[in-house]
Amino acid sequence: MSAVSNEIEIIDDPGAPAHVPRAADLNPRSEKRAEQQVAILFGLSGVGSLLLIYSYVFVADDIFIFIPIMGNQNAHQLGLGIGMAMSLFFLGMAAVHWAKTLMPETEIVNHRHEFRSSDEDRADFVKTVKDGVAGVQLGRRKLIKRSLAASLGLFALPPVLLLRDLGPLPKKQLEMTSWKAGTRLVTDPGNRPILASDLEVGSVVQTLPAIAEGTERLLSDIAKDPVLLIRLRPEDFQLTPEKFAMTHEGIIAFSKICSHMGCAVALYEQQTKHLLCPCHQSTFDVTRGAKVIFGPAARPLPQLDITVDAEGYLVARAPFNEPVGPSFWERNSQ
Amino acid sequence: MTTAEKRLGTVANYVDERTGAAGWMKKSLTKVFPDHWSFMLGEVCMYSFVILLLSGTFLTLWFDPSQREVVYEGVYEPLKGLKMSAAYASTLDISFEVRGGLLMRQIHHWAANIFMAAIVAHLLRVFFTGAFRKPREFNWILGILLVTLGLVEGLFGYSLPDDLLSGTGLRITSAIIQAIPLVGTYISFFLFGGAFPGVGFIPRIFTLHVLLIPGAFLAVITIHVMLVWYQKHTQFPGPGKTEKNVVGQPILPVYMAKAGGFFFIVFGITAFLGAVASINPIWLYGPYNPGQISAGSQPDWYMGWLDGLVRMAPPLETHAFGHTISWNILIPALIVPGILFTGMALYPFIESWITGDKREHHLLDRPRNVPNRTALGVMSITFVLISLINGGNDIFATVFDLSINQIMWFSRIAIFILPPLAFVITKRLCLSLQRADRDLVLHGRETGRLVRMPSGEFVEVHEEITPQERWTLTSHEQQPALELSETDSRGVRRPGGFKNKIRVRLSKAHAVSVPKVTAQELKEIEHH
Amino acid sequence: MKHLSRYRRHRAAAPLLLIIALLGIGTTFNVASATIKSTPNTFSRSAAIDEGKQIFLKGCSSCHGLNAEGGAIAPSLIGVGAASVDFQVGTGRMPMADMSTQAARKAPVYDARETAALAAYVASLAPGPAIPGDEVLNYERDGNTAEGGELFRNNCAMCHNFAGQGGALTQGKYAPTLMGVEPKYIYEALITGPQSMPVFSDKTLTPEEKLSVIKWIKAAEAEPNLGGATMGRIGPVTEGLLTWVLGLGLLIAVAVWLTTKAR
Structure with missing residues (x-):
């Protein structure tokens, strides 16, 4: 066991594995079945929404039902919650199942570029900044520099001061x-x-x-x-x-x-x-x-x-x- | 062209003529996103945040953020006629008199718990796979900022209903603030609007909780996600995957459908929890009264480890010159978490200093291939877990028939012993896994099939692994340790020799690994 | 089994097992509580004292002394009153099965008649709190739930938790759950201060106030689960556990499904 150098002959990259088509890509019956599954999932979402509406309007909030493990549950609250959960969950499941089984699924390769800018751009940037800073003439105008520093220093105080009335001083309380x-x-x-x-x-x-x-x-x-x-x-x-x-x-x-x-x-x-x-x-x-x-x-x-x-x-x-x-x-x- | 297409075309034309968006959109829509389940953890965070915004907005419609004293006249019998704050009374009303209010409150709270859990899981994923390395250090720091914001936001949310439990949390918060030397008492009085519990805290943290912090969240999350977008997502090593490319599904349509669907799934699961599992039943806690307390008063899980640290702290206070410094509060509640979070934020820079590696990295590390980092991560998890267990020591004591004193002493000792032990064990485990990888590449997979040789001896048939698997197991780079000479090219001793010594030592520890299989070795084995 | 083992390496096997395990954990949350019925005593007082003394000598005197004067390991029972005996023996705490840190509630060793006899004997030694009668215990009529809650949070919640579920004390001792405890025993515990529990005198916590506390406890006990499964009503610890195990567990299961290629 030791530190290893990288200057070794590494094993070759075999490249991305061959694309394996899905059942639904090959078999019209599988495709049909996948489509039906997506529709069923959307349907379940709809059932959930209806359950929510039904519970909101028709289930009184003083009805309790017994559910194993959970004990006595408020039917109104449970109906609303399960309805909402179903309506959201199955909507998402349907979309994902749709994307997984039926939408085109070939993988795409994007290329990366290094984030470092080109040397010219950097040089240009440095020049622009230098020119800009020189235009401000802070180095030459000492009076402006000092008064600016003083005013900025004072400027920081009011915001803090304005919070003074948040509460009384502790005194001996x-x-x-x-x-x-x-x-x-x-x-x-x-x-x-x-x-x-x-x-x-x-x-x-x-x-x-x-x-x-x-x-x-x-x-x-x-x-x-x-x-x-x-x-x-x-x-x-x-x-x-x-x-x-x-x-x-x-x-x-x-x-x-x-x-x-x-x-x-x-x-x-x-x-x-x-x-x-x-x-x-x-x-x-x-x-x-x-x-x-x-x-x-x-x-x-x-x-x-x-x-x-x-x-x-x-x-x-x-x-x-x-x-x-x-x-x-x-x-x-x- | 269909009419629908024509209509869309008109809209697109209108927008593009005014913004020139088409060029940018074209590129963005073919942007690819690599598939891996752990890459979805960040999305869970983002979606939980959206769920929090939605359910939180619903709650604000009825919540009255005021400490004004009212007499409860609502429907919940066991509290009728009691004096309480308007905040607590309105939370009761949301729970019992607004249809779906209790569900929304529970969804909000579960979403907050899941939000923090997913943030931690996401953070661990990024840490263990080395996704924080150049060029993603900024995003790592933004992530640490988000965890910190999450802790504060969660604490404020927990405090708003003004029930007995949240009031106890605030009491402890105020004690932590008071413990800060010199200014603590003043900060506490200003924040609370007077001596605890003051008159202004609930409305003030309400504004922070629903406006300022969510606003900050929104800004940081936006930058966080835009950086991911701009820098492109990292990917796990594998055949056809390099530092120069990113392989996955395009935004349109597959990723958009999956990610969009996943939002509803996350919302659905949160709603399911809100429907079937009670969380923070504030009506049982009763209104806050500083003279009351409940056994087993705990913060939510993400603050639990801090509470656990506070519990195990030694009883230390310094009394001098008419002043008091409470080390028993400062160390566990401010100093240790401060060190932990600062260390976490600086880790990318520390690691790159140790390895001397200043290159960009877009391929993720398999945790076993960087034993030192993985061990450090497990060590930190162990530390937090011991603290977390101690934070619930009274609950664990009653459930498992233990004594709180035993658990406390266990934690006090374990917090020093177990994390380093976890480090050593994890590092060894990583190296063993590397060795197993090496064996797998060289000798293939054990099939469990025994064959009898002509000589009468039994051997197990090994199945060769595919070239793709072989690549995945060997493509990582094994960086050598830094070598820093004590003298420069002219033979003069370098300044900062001690710093270099530490750096070289750390670098050596970091570079320890089982040599990976080379093409040479593989060839040799094929000849046998 | 062969059929099943084929699926052992199935992609869904791990998530499925997780869900099954979770359901298993869920069911164990169901805690059963025993209820004990007591029958009224209808036999002559002096006969009861005699019978009680006999039982005492056989079952209690080895620790509490032949004359209930106490010993090295057990306190004196002179002056503790009938209420104390009724509570300790009626809830099965006495006689103690072993020398553990605390006597736990269990099925009583003596029946109602024997308990009454023991109580009569101990009460005859010196005056002490008497067993409250049914007339005293009419908490439905004399108690006030909201006021009881306020009193509970001031006097009881620090040990027995905000919902009366019990909690930890020092060195392995604990405050037991109050769920399913008969009003008589709660009342007796308040006036006698068994084991770690302090006494709540009638002057500082009046009998009406005690009934209010009982009424609140009974209301908490009967309260249906308004927001779903309660997970023990013990605060954020179980909530955090569920967040990680069920919440994040389900989400990761879905994420794994979402990112695997369809067949």
């Missing part, structure tokens, strides 16, 4: 959520405040910050605010004292927005006490303050400091002490 000290945690959906005693050990609740009566939540708030409440036995925690102080009677609250790419992390496994994000499978250990134990997420889920208010309802003791959700350049993660 990504760092903030609606949680404030004393905000009640309410069920999502339902907006009911939650007593600590409402949660049994092993239970989980999806919550949002309470909002004033009659106001609407913005989706951009729901993209940052959701909090997952989980109740464990207090002795199950292996938290630092600060983090443990943020829990309340075994109830711990985490941002439900993944610290990786912002999906809702809500797959809570009660026995292992792990939280799993279904998007990229980052796994967080609830007992250790949502520490990442598997997957691509690099930071634990932010923990919300919770307590109860005078009426015994769960509230945030303080806002989140770090931005929730995916990382961004301006985020101070230290």
